[in-house]
Amino acid sequence: MNFMIWRLHGNQAYFAAAALVVLTTILLVTGSVMAHDYAVALASCGATSSCADIGSFLFRGDGAIMDLVDLTLVTPLLFGLFWGAPLLAKEFEDGTHSLAWTQGVTRARWLRTNVMWALLAAAVWGAAMAALVTWWHNPENALGARFGTFDVQGFVPVAYSLFGVALGIAVGSVIRRVLPALATTLALFLAIRVAIGIYLRPHYETPVAKLYSLLNGKAGQPANSWAISNSIVGPGGHNYGDQFSLNELPKGCASIFPGKGGGDGGMSSCLASHGFHQLVTFQPDTRFWAFQGIEAAIFVVLAAALIGFTFWRVLSRDA
Amino acid sequence: MASGSGSTTAITTKGLGKRYGSLWALQDCTISVPRGRVTALVGPNGAGKTTLLRMLVGLSRPSTGELAVLGRAPRQDPEFLSSVGYLAQDVPLYPRLSAEDHLRLGAHLNEGWDADGARSRLAALHVPTDRPVATLSGGQRAQVGLGLALAKRPRLLLLDEPVAALDPLARREFLTTLTEAVADGDLSVMLSSHLLHDLERVCDHVLLLSSSRAQICEDIDDLLASHRMLLGRRRDLTDIERSLTVIKATQTERQTRLLVRCDGPVLDPSWEITEVGLEDIILGYMGQGDVPLGGHLNALEEVR
Numbered sequence: 001m002n003f004m005i006w007r008l009h010g011n012q013a014y015f016a017a018a019a020l021v022v023l024t025t026i027l028l029v030t031g032s033v034m035a036h037d038y039a040v041a042l043a044s045c046g047a048t049s050s051c052a053d054i055g056s057f058l059f060r061g062d063g064a065i066m067d068l069v070d071l072t073l074v075t076p077l078l079f080g081l082f083w084g085a086p087l088l089a090k091e092f093e094d095g096t097h098s099l100a101w102t103q104g105v106t107r108a109r110w111l112r113t114n115v116m117w118a119l120l121a122a123a124v125w126g127a128a129m130a131a132l133v134t135w136w137h138n139p140e141n142a143l144g145a146r147f148g149t150f151d152v153q154g155f156v157p158v159a160y161s162l163f164g165v166a167l168g169i170a171v172g173s174v175i176r177r178v179l180p181a182l183a184t185t186l187a188l189f190l191a192i193r194v195a196i197g198i199y200l201r202p203h204y205e206t207p208v209a210k211l212y213s214l215l216n217g218k219a220g221q222p223a224n225s226w227a228i229s230n231s232i233v234g235p236g237g238h239n240y241g242d243q244f245s246l247n248e249l250p251k252g253c254a255s256i257f258p259g260k261g262g263g264d265g266g267m268s269s270c271l272a273s274h275g276f277h278q279l280v281t282f283q284p285d286t287r288f289w290a291f292q293g294i295e296a297a298i299f300v301v302l303a304a305a306l307i308g309f310t311f312w313r314v315l316s317r318d319a
Numbered sequence: 320m321a322s323g324s325g326s327t328t329a330i331t332t333k334g335l336g337k338r339y340g341s342l343w344a345l346q347d348c349t350i351s352v353p354r355g356r357v358t359a360l361v362g363p364n365g366a367g368k369t370t371l372l373r374m375l376v377g378l379s380r381p382s383t384g385e386l387a388v389l390g391r392a393p394r395q396d397p398e399f400l401s402s403v404g405y406l407a408q409d410v411p412l413y414p415r416l417s418a419e420d421h422l423r424l425g426a427h428l429n430e431g432w433d434a435d436g437a438r439s440r441l442a443a444l445h446v447p448t449d450r451p452v453a454t455l456s457g458g459q460r461a462q463v464g465l466g467l468a469l470a471k472r473p474r475l476l477l478l479d480e481p482v483a484a485l486d487p488l489a490r491r492e493f494l495t496t497l498t499e500a501v502a503d504g505d506l507s508v509m510l511s512s513h514l515l516h517d518l519e520r521v522c523d524h525v526l527l528l529s530s531s532r533a534q535i536c537e538d539i540d541d542l543l544a545s546h547r548m549l550l551g552r553r554r555d556l557t558d559i560e561r562s563l564t565v566i567k568a569t570q571t572e573r574q575t576r577l578l579v580r581c582d583g584p585v586l587d588p589s590w591e592i593t594e595v596g597l598e599d600i601i602l603g604y605m606g607q608g609d610v611p612l613g614g615h616l617n618a619l620e621e622v623r
Contacts, residue, residue, distance in 0.1 A: 003427040007420055008413060095411030102376050104401040104429035104471070318379035 001105060001113040009117070012083065016125060023068070024132060030065050031136040038139035072133050072152050076160035077189050079122045084168015085181040087118055088314070092176035101319055111314050115307060118165050126161030130154065146288050147226035151197070154292040159299035164189055166303035166310075173313045196298065202228045204294045207281035214272040224285040235275030250274045326390025329354045329475050329507035330375060335384035337370045343531050344370040348384070350526060350536040352509065354474075357501055359518035359539075360511035361601055362528035368511040369408060371528065372477045375509070376405040389474055401429055404473030408480045410464040414453035418446060418463045422470065429471050437466040444492060458489025465493060469500050476500075478510035482517060490514070494521050515598045525597070527604055534604045539597060546600045549577040549590040559587075567603040578603040 006013075091097040101107050134153040137146075141153075150156070168185045175181040207228045210221070214232075221227065232240045240248060253270040283291070330352040337345045345367030352358050360368050373379045374386060377393035377400070386392065389402055412421060418441060426432040441448055446459045455463065461481055468476055478497075482490040498521050501508060509526070512518050518525075525542060527535040535542065546566070549559075553575050556568060564580040578595065579585070585592055595603075 001427065004424050007416065007424060094414065095407060095409060096413055097411075098373075098378055098405070098407040099411050099413075099467070100428075101378060102400060102403070102405040103425065104397045106395040106397065106400065108395065319373070 001109065002117075004100075005113060005117050013121065016121065020125060020128060023072075023129065026065065026068065027132045027136045031132075031138075034136070034139050038142070069133055069136060069152065072129055072157065075129060076122075076126060076157060076164040077186070078164075079125070079161050080164030080168035080185050080189050081182050083118050083121060084165040085172045085185045086178050087114055087169050087172055088310075089172035089176055089178045089181040092172075093178050097319055107319075108311075108315055111311060115169060115310065118169065119162055119303075119307075122161040122165040123158055126158040130157035133157070145224045145226065146285060147224075147283065147291075150201075150288075150291070150295075154289070155296040156292055156299070159296035159303070160193070162303040163192075163299040163306075166306040167192075170306040170310045170313075173310045192302070196295070200298070201291065201295060202226075202283070204291050205283065205287055207283055209279060209281045211277045211279055214268045214276055214278050221280050221282060222284050225282040226285075228281045228283060229279075230281075231279045232271070233277050233279045239279065250276075326387070327354055328352060328387070328390070329356065330386070330388055330509070332386040333384055335371075335374070335386050336382050337367070337374060337379065338382040345374075345528070346531045348528070348533045350533050352507070352524060352526065352536065354389075354507050355505065356507055356524035356538070357497075357522045358507075358509040358524040358526050359515075359522035360509050360526050360528070361513070361515065361518065362511075362534075363605060366528040367531050368528055369479055372405070372479050372509070372511065375475075376403050376477055378405075397430065401431065401471055402474045404468035404471050404476040406464045406468045406476075406478045406481055409484070410457075410460050410481070412452045412460060412463060412467075415451050417450055418448040418452060418455075418466070421452070421463060421467055422448070425467055425470055431472055433470045433472050437470040440469075440496060441466055444496075456489070458485050458492065461485055461489065461493050462496065465496055469496075472504075474505060474507065476506060476508045476510075478508070480511050480513075482512060482514060490517060497521060515601060519597050525601070527601055529605050535601075542600060543594070543597065545580050545582060546595050546603075547579055547581060547585060548593045548595045548599070549575075549579055549585065550593070551575055551590045566600075567606070 088097075091100060100110055130153060137149055137153050140149075146153075151160075164185075167189055168181070171185045171188065172178075172181040175184055208225075211233065212221070229242075231242050232244065234240060250271070252274065253267060256266055256270060328351050330350065332348050332350050335345065335348040336343060344365075348367070348371065360371070362368055370379070374381055375388050375393060377395065388399075391399060393399060393403075413424075416424070422434050422437055425437075426434050438448065441462060444459075444462055446462050447455065452460055452463055461484075465478070465481065468478070476497075482493050485493060494517055497508065497510075500506060501521075510518070510522075519539070522539060524538050525535055526533060551574070553570060553573050556565060556575070556577075559565065559577070559579075562581075563577075563585070565577050566580060567578040569576040578599065
């Protein structure tokens, strides 16, 4: 069985390994430079003045390197498209499933071995990539908002990778043709990832809510936290959202709307004097790893469900 | 149903049926094929030939009825899978792998794999074993597919339209390979085809599916012995249908031509009785194959 996997998919493995070596080399070199610059800058700013603008001393590679790191975001999708979707769809399309499933190994064993290798490859590749990128981001993480690069570091890339492959395999088991399976995997992967990122992730824990004066803006929001919402709250506690309509404005302030002569024309101070505040909700930086754990768990559970579906589909139905 | 490996039947089915949605691909199929036979599986397109073969090898499951292959219901265990060789329609192979790769895959996937036998057969036919099979001719690919199926040393070999796409020479070579394999050992074969002449050369048993049902399942010799063509003046068929089974009647104004099944001699001297070939019998059962004589006379009369 393993010989079969290797003979059929060995080239893909070599290609993936080569790509990983290239990525590793680039990130190791630029990451080392960055870590070194950070240490030097930290030492010098500590000796002379404040370290507030240390970020500007930091080597971040050029744009291409940054882009490369950001692009690791799509590798789980690529696993789904190139390892997941064709795994069964190609066999069905070429009819070779009727060759493979009439040899002296049961269909269950054939499927188990194929799925296991695909998941293993995705997990190993995803873990290597995630570890690299997390390490590469270290100096930045110390400086800035980790939530901004939530999707490319920590555990979640591994979970996304498993999910991508599982989704591709499940789709291929239903659609049975490579190109339509690819297209469907692409659409479903993006839809699910985006939906969870936008609608679920902000609510893994109840956001912290804080009232701030309209006059000094968000100065009090904890550094590196992930802002969820920003709204204006009236004296009676009514939440106006982030925009007023004209007739909602207090009488004294309505006359200065729209603001003239730059800025908000004194609108903020007018509202502040009428007892309005700014309400900010956010997820503090300290929740980063909890959120990583929750999101990774969600995608691993989804992957497991998809694999379960695939086994049901392939084993309980006609070939 | 017979059970155990000592079963004398290669294939037994009882009321076997397969439904896709509301459509029956095969219905009420009750057959028994003895071991050691080479069975021609014939019938028009859509008669359920592929459906039957796929159920026999365990790729699909019956909707109703029972079946036993080599005395056991097809199932997912290595012993059953190893005992049945199967070559699907269009000979599916991994296009980028060579014949040698396929043979090595087979060796990893099967117990008792006969790679040497397969290699020497392919070598004798000058089939390149080191090139991707996608670059081989249809005849060569069919030989590779047959080689893989035979290398399992199966006790039952199921071939779905294996020669349909081959030129006459490749067809002859394929069937020769098959015949030699049958001569070599305890092997039952069922192969489907539209090419009745080819089948007649290699088969000794016939299973005819038509309209999703089994119409004939018996030895070709018995079939030839029990069927006759009767030719005589036109008459009412009620009498004759009492003593014979009329498979097909072709009536013209003056003549009646009958394909009949009879267990003894036909005694009525007013019939001109001739033996019938396998093809005519099968076409008769399929309700096709208008024999030209009647039509010919008819046409003459109309001209006159």
